[in-house]
Amino acid sequence: MESPVAQAQSxxxxxxxxxxxxxxxxxxxxxxxxxxxxxWDVQPGWEMAGTPRSLTIDQAELAHGYAAxxxxxxxTEGQRSVPLSPKYLERILPHLSGESSPISPLTWPL
Numbered sequence: 336m337e338s339p340v341a342q343a344q345s346x347x348x349x350x351x352x353x354x355x356x357x358x359x360x361x362x363x364x365x366x367x368x369x370x371x372x373x374x375w376d377v378q379p380g381w382e383m384a385g386t387p388r389s390l391t392i393d394q395a396e397l398a399h400g401y402a403a404x405x406x407x408x409x410x411t412e413g414q415r416s417v418p419l420s421p422k423y424l425e426r427i428l429p430h431l432s433g434e435s436s437p438i439s440p441l442t443w444p445l
Contacts, residue, residue: 343368358431364423365413369405373397415441 343428347368355361370391377393390408392401 338383339370339372339421340390343390354427354430358423358426360423362423362428363416364419365409365416367405367412369408371397372394381401 349364351362351366370386372391372393373383375393376395377388377391379388381388381391389404391442392404396404
């Protein structure tokens with residue numbers, strides 16, 4: 336099983352490839368991956384495989400809001416890229432819509 340960091344990195348690349356193939360235009364805007372540890376408290380100085388603490392969300396951050404942290408990660412990690420244009424965002428949004436509901440622990444396959 337891959338680490339949460341490796342999973343987040345893979346998901347970022349897969350998303351860029353997927354949305355680029357859907358739109359016919361590659362995503363070159365700012366993007367960042369964050370690894371989430373919903374059951375752990377990640378210590379302030381933590382780092383893994385070159386991934387700093389700023390690219391993780393732990394259980395305390397999940398409970399107290401994390402939108403600002405995600406935005407900061409995108410702005411910090413994507414400094415060499417341009418911001419996402421409103422027109423490209425309009426093109427992406429229809430591909431991200433849909434309903435999903437959390438999986439209940441009672442129905443989750445073991």
